[in-house]
Amino acid sequence: MSSIHEVIATVQRRNAGEPEFQQAVQEVLASLAPVLERRPELREARILERMVEPERQMMFRVPWVDDAGQVQVNRGFRIQFNSAIGVYKGGLRFHPSVNASILKFLGFEQVFKNALTTLPLGGGKGGADFDPKGKSDAEVMRFCQSFMTELQRHIGADTDVPAGDIGVGAREIGFLFGQYRRIRNDFTGVLTGKGVGWGGSLLRPEATGYGAVYFAEEMLKTRQQGLAGKVCAVSGAGNVAQYTVEKLNQLGAKVVTLSDSGGTIYDPAGIDAEKLAWVMALKNVRRGRISEYAQVFNAEYLAGKRPWGIPCDCAFPSATQNEIDGTDAQTLLANGCTLVCEGANMPCTPAAFALFQAAHTLLAPSKAANAGGVATSGLEMSQNALRMGWTREEVDAKLHGIMVNIHRTCFETAAAYGQAGNYVVGANIAGFVKVADAMLAQGII
Ligand SMILES: NC(=O)C1=CN([C@@H]2O[C@H](COP(=O)(O)OP(=O)(O)OC[C@H]3O[C@@H](n4cnc5c(N)ncnc54)[C@H](O)[C@@H]3O)[C@@H](O)[C@H]2O)C=CC1
Numbered sequence: 001m002s003s004i005h006e007v008i009a010t011v012q013r014r015n016a017g018e019p020e021f022q023q024a025v026q027e028v029l030a031s032l033a034p035v036l037e038r039r040p041e042l043r044e045a046r047i048l049e050r051m052v053e054p055e056r057q058m059m060f061r062v063p064w065v066d067d068a069g070q071v072q073v074n075r076g077f078r079i080q081f082n083s084a085i086g087v088y089k090g091g092l093r094f095h096p097s098v099n100a101s102i103l104k105f106l107g108f109e110q111v112f113k114n115a116l117t118t119l120p121l122g123g124g125k126g127g128a129d130f131d132p133k134g135k136s137d138a139e140v141m142r143f144c145q146s147f148m149t150e151l152q153r154h155i156g157a158d159t160d161v162p163a164g165d166i167g168v169g170a171r172e173i174g175f176l177f178g179q180y181r182r183i184r185n186d187f188t189g190v191l192t193g194k195g196v197g198w199g200g201s202l203l204r205p206e207a208t209g210y211g212a213v214y215f216a217e218e219m220l221k222t223r224q225q226g227l228a229g230k231v232c233a234v235s236g237a238g239n240v241a242q243y244t245v246e247k248l249n250q251l252g253a254k255v256v257t258l259s260d261s262g263g264t265i266y267d268p269a270g271i272d273a274e275k276l277a278w279v280m281a282l283k284n285v286r287r288g289r290i291s292e293y294a295q296v297f298n299a300e301y302l303a304g305k306r307p308w309g310i311p312c313d314c315a316f317p318s319a320t321q322n323e324i325d326g327t328d329a330q331t332l333l334a335n336g337c338t339l340v341c342e343g344a345n346m347p348c349t350p351a352a353f354a355l356f357q358a359a360h361t362l363l364a365p366s367k368a369a370n371a372g373g374v375a376t377s378g379l380e381m382s383q384n385a386l387r388m389g390w391t392r393e394e395v396d397a398k399l400h401g402i403m404v405n406i407h408r409t410c411f412e413t414a415a416a417y418g419q420a421g422n423y424v425v426g427a428n429i430a431g432f433v434k435v436a437d438a439m440l441a442q443g444i445i
């Protein structure tokens with residue numbers, strides 16, 4: 001039986017050169033000592049040692065032909081991390097930075113996140129080091145077809161159900177689904193995030209952003225506050241950021257920033273519904289840079305900068321991992337920020353987490369705050385299995401109920417372990433216990 005420190009040391013040794021995966025493991029395991037003290041049978045069954053190893057990990061060649069007729073070769077992955085409570089479920093990321101470390105961190109986090117949703121979903125993640133930026137629709141289609149030609153061997157509606165993530169949106173899911181259907185001759189719920197006309201769920205595009213805002217609302221209620229009138233900084237300009245802004249606007253908050261890998265726009269007047277519609281066309285149709293916003297709406301553009309220097313009450317990091325470091329956290333706190341809600345996966349570094357926790361900031365960890373996306377994917381799977389579709393209102397009511405429930409679970413679990421108000425600990429312990437109990441019941445596998 002190893003101690004938590006020994007498990008972490010073994011993970012570091014066995015996964016040398018995988019800093020994001022090591023970071024994610026350390027962050028979860030650091031919360032678990034009180035559970036293992038109360039539940040020695042989990043240590044005896046070596047649950048931690050088993051949980052940090054993916055059940056299966058695929059890496060494959062993805063050859064495709066670009067518009068100039070040149071052969072290109074990318075690397076594809078699918079990490080099937082843990083299926084103790086349900087089919088592997090988690091997104092696909094297409095970004096040049098994709099590697100085993102990033103996908104293992106995302107797959108590991110997904111296991112606990114999916115457990116928090118209360119739906120029967122195991123955890124997985126995949127993707128490729130392909131960069132859709134600057135590629136034609138035809139190139140993206142050829143890449144997706146080649147990627148799915150291999151991936152289809154490993155997935156299925158009752159095995160593993162991928163979805164979108166960075167660089168994988170409605171267009172990519174369409175191409176991927178088409179190729180799966182063509183090869184397998186099987187119209188099935190093998191992917192989520194599908195178009196509403198061919199098996200998708202209403203509100204799946206909105207779900208991650210809306211869910212994060214619902215979670216923030218619940219946190220504020222514990223301090224008898226609401227979002228109305230709050231000034232919010234949002235990073236990113238993709239799926240999660242867009243629908244975070246939409247819901248914040250609906251609830252009376254004012255969003256003053258958005259960003260992409262080029263820089264940040266600062267609009268003190270607020271990014272209202274009309275400006276947001278323009279951003280959606282820019283990012284989802286024209287696939288342009290956020291810097292254009294500054295010219296069109298007379299806002300400030302901070303080239304190469306992230307939004308965290310802009311004074312705000314609430315921060316919604318919604319772009320990528322480790323986008324708020326210790327220095328950013330100090331700046332946010334000095335400027336009066338009292339709520340941080342992680343829409344992206346692991347956007348805060350450990351140093352930023354420590355500073356926010358020391359300041360008693362309302363801090364929603366990603367595995368709780370952004371679980372609305374995968375939860376609504378779970379609802380899409382249910383609709384596919386039933387061969388029917390729910391209304392937007394029905395899906396929104398279920399999503400809202402799930403987010404309220406995740407908040408309550410994290411809040412009550414933290415309190416039960418003597419860490420009242422610590423949503424990081426609450427989320428880690430609640431997600432862990434559910435998966436650990438399932439693994440214990442199913443024997444040594
Ligand atoms: N789409 C979904 O349903 C879910 C997404 N997430 C997480 O939310 C985050 C954003 O994902 P999506 O909005 O789906 O992706 P997206 O591809 O629609 O948008 C990503 C945005 O982040 C920006 N970005 C990417 N890498 C960056 C970098 N290195 N520096 C600065 N900006 C960068 C992009 O410019 C873009 O604006 C990711 O961490 C993802 O894992 C989490 C749960 C569900």
Ligand SMILES: O=C(O)CCC(=O)C(=O)O
Nearest residue numbers: 089090091163373374377
């Ligand atoms: O909806 C899904 O299955 C993917 C969601 C996801 O990738 C995430 O929660 O990070």
